[in-house]
Amino acid sequence: MDGYFIRVQKHTRSRFWINNVTVREANLAIEAGAVGCTQNPSYAWKMLTAEDGKAHAEQLLRRILTETPDASEAIVRLQKELVSEIAAIFHPLYEQSSGTRGYVSIQGDPFREDYESFMRFARYNKQAGANIMIKIPVTQEGLKAVGQCIREGFPVNATEVMSVQQAMDLCDVYDEAVKGMANPPKVYLSHIAGIFDEYLAGYAAKHEVDIPSDYLYQAGKIVAKKIRSLMDARATAVGFINGGARGLHHFTEWVGADISTTINWKGTAEDLVLQNPPVVNRFDNPIDEAVLDTLIAKLPDFASAYFLGGLHPEHYAEFGPVELFCSSFQKAWRNAIAFVPGTKATGA
Template identity: 30%
Template sequence: MTISPPNPSPLYRTVHAGPTDVWNDSCSPRELEYAIGNGAVGATTNPSIVLAVLKKEFAAWKDRLLQLIHDNPAASEDEIAWKLIELMGLRGAEMLLPVFERERRRKGRLSMQTNPVNYRNVPALVEQAVHFAGLAPNIQVKIPATAAGIAAIEEATRLGVDINATVSFTLPQAIAVAEAVERGLDRRAAEGHDVSGMTPVCTLMIGRLDDWLKVVATREGVVTTPGHLDWAGVATFKKAYGLFKARGYRTRLLAAAYRHHLHWSQLIGGDVVLTIPYEWQVQFNKSDVEVKKRIDDPVDPAIVADLYRKFPDFRRAYDEGGLSIEEFDRYGATARTLRSFIEAYRELTALVRDSMLPAP
């Protein structure tokens, strides 16, 4: 029996009042320890997160990085960077293993992201996904919801990989991911494998959808009521959640890219995952926001109508037929996020290079 602390935090109450799960949006051991202490049951990482952890906690990782370089004398900077990413991910997976065992393999996973430069390469995404899944029993693998990524998600699922679709912002992407997972699970079951223990999730980076529409508003001079653009991601997520429940998809939705408390408070009570950065966890835990179920509360129709009328890219995100799979890669939020992930990966390899080849 779990005993509640004397003064449970808002996030602790969030995860113990219903089916909502909280994950830590980082593989930092310090941040993950805080999150687990407040009820978190998972964590995630990507090149941007690894880079941020390495910059903030370089003293803690320097010796391990140098040891990797020493132990792999013929390895390139890219190979060392991936060994470091795996090392950080496995540290997080180890910290979550007690949760994984306590929850009978349904929770307690560490999401590790495939190489963002391979967003167009199905075989490369699948190969790396299978490799990551074999590193520890509680690894979840992040594959982008690009055109190639949708095909890779289906095949990786067929091969037994628990996927976490990422670089995803829109209802069309979420539906395509869920359908790909269903095909993959059905194919795996037809081959005689038990799929009942698989726990696929689909991320909607709701804050990055808000960000993109704000870029569009500034670029095109679109005037909106203050605050309306902060609801775009929430509205899209809630619509997707309703469809996922109605259709019985075996994929859970995951909300990521936090910008304000609505990205937490409006989703409380749903059978969803909230991947929250450490800094936002601390703020939410200090807040006086009431912890109550709001997932089924509709977004003000006037706000949705305003966004729908003024922003074609909101319509593309909000309508099930707003984007074809072939258009996923060219959607503004997708291109913007892929570029940032690839740039972070290049910066990470440059940081590794500085340790391999110190400046003269």
């Protein structure tokens, strides 16, 4: 009998991606059926502390420090080299699929998110491999950079999407950027449903909102269903990644959708491999109107995310769920930079 992820991809339109992997995890994920990989700005710190990666990461960092004394620049270079190694593992999938699978995404310094910095990191990181996908947040500055990356032929993972309006703005940017292009690059949007759910649960607890936890459990999926529906209506070529999983349900509840869900190996993908649950199309289950009405009425940020026009580009970066998501990257990036002074520069 095929494993769980193989069966998901055999019987539904859903796809399995893996997030922030070590070399060992990348190989395990591909064996289990992963067809793509997302890495984020916490990756360098993960590898500097991972049991099966820290010795190698430290060795790379020591060599990099012979080339640049700047800690932030050193982490940028370290991340690129580490992600390049993962891209090499996924490259056979990229080749076998004629460039439709096997992408590995990489994002820049989370403290430098203006247009010029986005483009500098994009052009630098794209050198890490033919199957590298440039990861850029869907903010006001990020949308400009996404359009330019598409025009330059870079595959893009447009991330930090928490709202319907962000998704539609990204699709508009894509439509404009690909005009006249015979072979536009592959572009995905990443809707971070798990972090969105975590944020709303925290808001409800902090403000003592009287709302069932069962309703909160469905919030991210309800927004995802609306995004997918609107994308289908406009027949966009933009792909859809579901990210930020905070439980197994952030994979299983999306099964059946034309969506790629990216999850960590430890605690999520590994558990689903072991549990090997039935493959059931859950994404197309109808939304209970009472649940939707309650979420809209009691959670202002849910309403902002759900309705077209609920947010404007100048406010994307400061939207609560986006800030929560970014805070983890920023913390890890700071930790990686703080690690640098204790590392002695040595040759390869």
